[in-house]
Amino acid sequence: MPAATVSPTVVDAPYLDALHEAIKQAHAALRPAVGITPLTYSASLSAQTGCEVLLKCEHLQHTGSFKFRGASNKIRLLPADQRGNGVIAASSGNHGQALALAGKAAGVPVKVYTATSASPYKIAAMRALGAEVIGLPIDPLGAELEAGRQAKAQGVPFVSPYNDPQVIAGQGTIGMELFEQAPDLDAVFVAVGGGGMIAGIGAALRVLKPGTAIIGCWPENDPALEHSLKAGKIIEVDARDTLSDGTAGGVEPGAITFPLCQALVTDTVRVSEAEIRAAMREIASSERWIIEGAAGVAVAGMKKLAERYQGKRVAVILCGRNIVLDKFLEAIG
Structure with missing residues (x-):
């Protein structure tokens, strides 16, 4: 897949086939640096839901989130003559941590722009992994746009957390693993921010297990991409604070994930902050x-959608663990 972030208006079958091929290549090339994560049966959730x-x-992935997959694939595919100059990214934390570790392993300097609303824990973790972090008093989308401008001005690659086919291909290796671990899945539930993970998973399973429901999950307080999908174009959405800071923020204009999600996401659901807290508590307890x-x-x-999948086999992506302990304890208290 090309590295460009220019989005086609509509993604067609040849584009999706090319993305699937890029995912297959990433799946083979990223081992053993990127771990194959377990797919475990939850007796508690199964009993509660009938699924x-x-x-x-x-x-359990390196750096505590799925983002290490896409970051590692992007760094892997950087031309040799660009590596010494480093890369620039924007992140609320997980993408920055993942890129910092991938860059450190490959000798590629990493600079991350982040909104001041980002988790202090995640900012500290990015710095501990060797990234230069620049905090800006703006929202996450503003930090992302500024990072893109700075990358262009400095003549270095910008590594989007989602708006890059090579990053999406890396995230899509989750879909390859899901098929290898459970080839008969009926549905996959995925939290969505910019849409890179769900697009990659959807592109992989479109070929490997056609008919698998790809369900995008959003917090009610910040469902930016879901609103855009329903509007048929990328729009700005007024966001409120959410425990789901990993999905927070708007979507970059022209993002490739928008037409990909139009083509690949089969259903959507929103959840309240109380439902998010209850889910975190459930996973901690069970x-x-x-x-x-x-x-x-x-x-x-x-x-929330369990009634639709009674007796069916479903997978839920536990996308990350990077939360300050006090905030976690408050959320589940």
Whole structure:
């Protein structure tokens, strides 16, 4: 797939086939640096919902989130003559941490622009992994647009957290693993921010297991891409604070994920902050795992739509674990 972030108006079958091929190549090339995460049966959630619930443990991936996949694939594909100059990114935390680690392993300097609303824990983690972090008093989309401008001005690659086919291909390796681990899935529930993960998973399963429902899950407080999908174009949405900071923020104009999600997402669901907290509490209680708010969104979305999938086999992506302990304890208290 090309590295360009220019989006076609509509993605067609040849484009989706090319993306699937890029995902296959990433799936083979990223091992063993990128871990194959477990897909575990949840007896508790299965009993509660009447579905056979499998949890895809991306919170156990390196840097604590699925983002390490896309970042590693992007760094892998950087031309040799660009590596020494480094890369620039924008992130609320998980993408920045993932890119910092991938860059450190490959000797590629990483600079991350972030909104001041980003988690201090995640900012500290990015710096600990060697990234230069620049905080701006603007919202996440503003930080993303400024990072893109700075990358262009400085003549270095900009690594979008979602608006890049090579990043999406890396995230799509989750879909390859899902098929290898459970080839008979009926549905996959995915928390959505910019749409890179769900687009990659959808592109992989479109070929490997056609007919699998790809369900996008959003917090009611910040459903930016969902509103855009319903409007048929990328629009700005007034957002409120949410525990799901990993999905927070608007979508870049012209984002490739928009037509991809139009083509690949089969259903959507929104969940409340109370439902996110309850889902985080459920996973801590039954599975003994700390997960961040975005992962709670996917669990809550599955529980909300469980009636549609009675007796079916469904997977929920636990996308990350990067949350400050005090905030986690407050959320589940």
